[in-house]
Amino acid sequence: MAYRTSLDGQQRILDHLAESVFELSDEEILAEVRESGVDPQEEADRTSFVLRQAVDTWESENERLSNLGHTINPNGWRCVEGIYENHCLSCGSLVSFSTATQRMEGNALDGSCPENGYTTKKREASR
């Protein structure tokens, strides 16, 4: 049997407390929010904004990468010390994404994909 300290017991209590929000019915959570003096609709809108902003960021960063002619495998992200890394399937350049900065970085973002000639020419023609 694993040795358990009070730290485990404390953590279990705290985890149960955090999860207890899921034991509230819809009416109860609405009432709890109202009791705390907050407008439920405003709070819900704020949550929507946070969620939507994350999706918009992800979509625009992927579009930025794609506009440079790079192609990555969406299932190819690897987490390296908190930073997600991937590589362009055509030229092998590194693409990294940090949830803290919410930006894609790496060699791939420095320029057009040299292996994707057609795309690169299309882009250059548009300049």
Place this chain on the structure above:
Amino acid sequence: MAHLLSFIDTRPQFEIANPSASSDPPAPSGPPAPPLLPQSIKAAPKTALVVANKSLVRLLRRCFEEEGYTIRIASNAEEGRRLYSDFAPFNVVIIEYDVLVRNGAQIDIFLPQTSGRELASDILKIDPLQGIVFAASAYRNRDDLLLPQELLHIPVMIDITIFQLRTLLSTLEVRRAMAALTIADKLRLKRAAESWFQVRGLTAHEGTADELLSEAQLKTLIGAKETQQGRHWNRDVDLVWHLSEAMRSISDSWRRQSETEEKHLRLELPTRDAEGHEQSPLKYLPSPEASAYRILIAKEKVARIFRMFTDDTEATQVLQGWYDDLKPNEIRQKCGLDENRFAAAVKRIRKKTMSRRNGSGGGEEHGI
């Protein structure tokens, strides 16, 4: 009837719209051998409408097959409208930007092509939340499409690859699930973010509850289902619950990171004590076991929570059960609590320890 059966069949199916046929949707042409369905789509079949030329359809079909979609195909905008009105909603509608208005229609290459965007506008009038993607391989960038304001949110695939489509599909799935969230769901998410932030003892230095939620959402989008390193969202799982579990793990990681930074800071402190005696910074290095100091703090914190409920026997029993790692039914059995009394005790604990208002003190010992 045939088309109805084909629609409820969970296997991927393919239908090529026949413009010369009547307005009744034609029966599916021989379905291909069903691919193995990914685990994530067992609950509900995913559907797509592709309005594009044959070569583009050929390219997209593989991706849709792999992702377990049932697709319907139209070769022109008119057929696209018909299939949409017959079978909507779809998980996604892919529209080739320059798709023909109708079969046999001539294109004036000197005029801007508008059939794709007109179809998108019509679809959004029926369902403003319908996920749509434009395929525009003949264009150099999305600005060339001259999209009107109401269509600017629609993603555009210029370089059409299976990988790009896969990214867009998973993003649209998340958007779709977000659109289905109720006010209570959103409030629950917000409260879950605040709760995880609070119970981990995080401060503004580590971030905010909103940032915790945002990071959970981003990790869901990154996915990485094969590596198990992202937070791949299995669509059988409620998005709210999934995001809460992601926040549990992220908040824990923030706490650990904060503790590590604290230790590093200690190592950078002067190596002499107040009396000028040399001290080894190694004494601050983390030990393999939890430090005695942290255990002491934990004990005090737990004791404080128990003290809040000295007059509430049932709440104390629930807390003790949690502390002892008992399951809810074990706690109920041990303490003779029925489901309602158990739930009521949990709510009292939550109200007293987690409520925003209670954290302000006011003489009585509240909050954690």
